[in-house]
Amino acid sequence: MTRIGSILEARRRLLGRNLSIAYEKPLNIVRGEMQYLFDDEGRRYLDAYNNVAHVGHCHPKVVAAGQEQMALLNTNTRYLNDLIIRYAERLTATLPEPLSVCYFVNSGSEANELALRLARAHTKARNLIVLEHAYHGNTTSLIDISPYKHDGPGGDGPPAWVHKAPLPTTKGGAQIVANLAAQLKPLCGFIAESMPSVAGQIILPDGYLKNVYDAVRAAGGVCIADEVQTGLGRIGTHFWAFEKYGVVPDIVVLGKPLGNGHPIGAVITTPDIAESFDNGMEFFSTFGGNNVSCAIGLAVLEVVQEEKLQPHALQVGEHLLSGLRDLQQRHEIIREIRGSGLFLGVELVRDTGDPATAEANRIVNRMREHGILFGTDGPSHNVLKIRPPMPFSIEDADLLISTLAETLFVLFRGPSRG
Numbered sequence: 466m467t468r469i470g471s472i473l474e475a476r477r478r479l480l481g482r483n484l485s486i487a488y489e490k491p492l493n494i495v496r497g498e499m500q501y502l503f504d505d506e507g508r509r510y511l512d513a514y515n516n517v518a519h520v521g522h523c524h525p526k527v528v529a530a531g532q533e534q535m536a537l538l539n540t541n542t543r544y545l546n547d548l549i550i551r552y553a554e555r556l557t558a559t560l561p562e563p564l565s566v567c568y569f570v571n572s573g574s575e576a577n578e579l580a581l582r583l584a585r586a587h588t589k590a591r592n593l594i595v596l597e598h599a600y601h602g603n604t605t606s607l608i609d610i611s612p613y614k615h616d617g618p619g620g621d622g623p624p625a626w627v628h629k630a631p632l633p634t635t636k637g638g639a640q641i642v643a644n645l646a647a648q649l650k651p652l653c654g655f656i657a658e659s660m661p662s663v664a665g666q667i668i669l670p671d672g673y674l675k676n677v678y679d680a681v682r683a684a685g686g687v688c689i690a691d692e693v694q695t696g697l698g699r700i701g702t703h704f705w706a707f708e709k710y711g712v713v714p715d716i717v718v719l720g721k722p723l724g725n726g727h728p729i730g731a732v733i734t735t736p737d738i739a740e741s742f743d744n745g746m747e748f749f750s751t752f753g754g755n756n757v758s759c760a761i762g763l764a765v766l767e768v769v770q771e772e773k774l775q776p777h778a779l780q781v782g783e784h785l786l787s788g789l790r791d792l793q794q795r796h797e798i799i800r801e802i803r804g805s806g807l808f809l810g811v812e813l814v815r816d817t818g819d820p821a822t823a824e825a826n827r828i829v830n831r832m833r834e835h836g837i838l839f840g841t842d843g844p845s846h847n848v849l850k851i852r853p854p855m856p857f858s859i860e861d862a863d864l865l866i867s868t869l870a871e872t873l874f875v876l877f878r879g880p881s882r883g
């Protein structure tokens with residue numbers, strides 16, 4: 466049996482069968498370095514979609530911070546230690562007032578769970594408005610608030626306290642949320658990604674989030690921004706995606722990039738909400754806010770700033786967008802290019818108007834053969850997602866565009882517009 470074959474066999478035997486595997490020819494990845502991954506034969510792949518390795522796979526400063534702290538101390542928040550204070554100060558300095566109180570956990574799911582608890586403690590209500598196709602995490606309550614899961618295979622639909630609103634790009638989308646908010650009594654709140662990613666890298670229409678937040682607050686609810694995918698400068702124009710829309714959420718949920726692969730999640734809220742949550746029940750997470758996580762989290766924030774990764778994301782993202790738009794002129798299958806900074810989506814649609822799901826899958830697999838790693842997103846998995854580690858360079862962008870051009874030409878020669 467081949468090496469890949471024996472790993473696959475062992476996975477089937479030892480691991481839950483509903484773990485998925487990327488690519489028709491699975492990759493055995495053994496090493497990462499900045500925006501590159503290496504397989505067991507030493508072949509290098511350009512990583513164009515793993516957003517967790519935010520400042521680059523195995524960034525030396527982040528690795529050193531983790532190694533040094535592991536050799537010194539790793540314990541929990543019941544002891545005083547300066548690191549968690551420095552981390553909380555540094556993180557809250559990136560956020561607008563009154564977002565100033567932090568809770569540290571170990572994943573985006575844990576952070577969203579905690580956000581739900583905060584919202585419920587503050588409003589004494591459960592009714593929550595969520596967006597169609599949204600994903601917020603893998604726990605029981607988060608499957609309940611994630612239509613992407615509970616409306617999909619194996620799902621049981623939403624419970625009575627979860628109320629689904631259409632995607633923001635739907636005509637009158639904000640008014641639909643406002644109507645729901647006014648009807649639901651009592652209302653706990655509204656949760657959404659500030660740029661829905663699982664739904665297909667969607668940019669919210671102007672004014673949407675402001676109108677929704679105003680209506681939700683007027684009905685007594687709180688507004689939760691899931692920034693797990695969009696935070697830390699990825700969108701280029703702003704450090705947090707909600708800032709693009711001129712709003713300030715009541716609760717912000719952070720995950721993936723915070724630890725550059727080390728499991729860190731965080732919830733940041735207002736003093737008022739934090740006070741409602743401080744109801745006598747201790748909050749404790751064994752690993753949340755441990756010394757190693759804080760050292761790593763701090764190092765990630767420092768690298769983002771020192772290496773000017775936010776303006777870099779904007780510059781490289783603009784370059785990618787212009788290359789992708791050129792391709793769109795030549796290939797009808799590309800219906801829409803959207804995104805900001807290094808958070809981009811390429812929506813593929815057949816000339817019948819149907820989502821080009823199988824075609825997207827062929828593109829992703831052929832790009833992998835050519836050493837470039839993409840994924841798909843969107844309700845029909847027909848959106849190519851491009852959200853690489855932030856050091857992704859102009860040269861990487863050129864390679865991605867020329868490889869995608871060749872792939873589109875070989876797979877779908879016509880019809881051509883140019």
Ligand SMILES: Cc1ncc(COP(=O)(O)O)c(C=O)c1O
Pocket residue numbers: 572573574575577600601602603658662663691693694720721
């Ligand atoms: C928007 C969003 N929120 C929350 C989560 C859950 O994060 P985790 O997998 O770290 O629990 C994810 C994970 O994909 C996500 O994309």
